Amino acid sequence: QVQLVESGGGLVQVGDSLRLSCVISQRTTRVYPMAWFRQAPGKVREFVAAIDWSGGKTYYADSVKDRFTISRDNAKNTIYLQMNSLKPEDTSVYYCAAEPPVAGHRIGDDYNYWGQGTQVTVSS
Numbered sequence: 001q002v003q004l005v006e007s008g009g010g011l012v013q014v015g016d017s018l019r020l021s022c023v024i025s026q027r028t029t030r031v032y033p034m035a036w037f038r039q040a041p042g043k044v045r046e047f048v049a050a051i052d053w054s055g056g057k058t059y060y061a062d063s064v065k066d067r068f069t070i071s072r073d074n075a076k077n078t079i080y081l082q083m084n085s086l087k088p089e090d091t092s093v094y095y096c097a098a099e100p101p102v103a104g105h106r107i108g109d110d111y112n113y114w115g116q117g118t119q120v121t122v123s124s
Contacts, residue, residue: 002112003026010119012120013123014087014122015085024079031054033102034098036094036095039092048060050103051070052104055071068082094120096115
């Protein structure tokens, strides 16, 4: 079984930075493509960023491109989301997800494993 635990969320000001982490616990040594999604109150879940198993290929939503960076450290079983120049519209619960049908997949329903989420609030 695979468990994902996010951390690093919080309350920040417009223009601040924040780094989210997602630790992957599993019984195998399999390395999964991963992604970050977010969901704001009253809105649908949206794709934020994804990364392949090696970290060599990354994918971003247009709304976060050039501000957010996804990365991974497979030795630590952890993926990260570095978020810079935060805006009020980035306020959401952020979720990490694992095992899509293909790396970079942008439909959350097709991921097999999810974390519990971490709240990010950007105050103006």
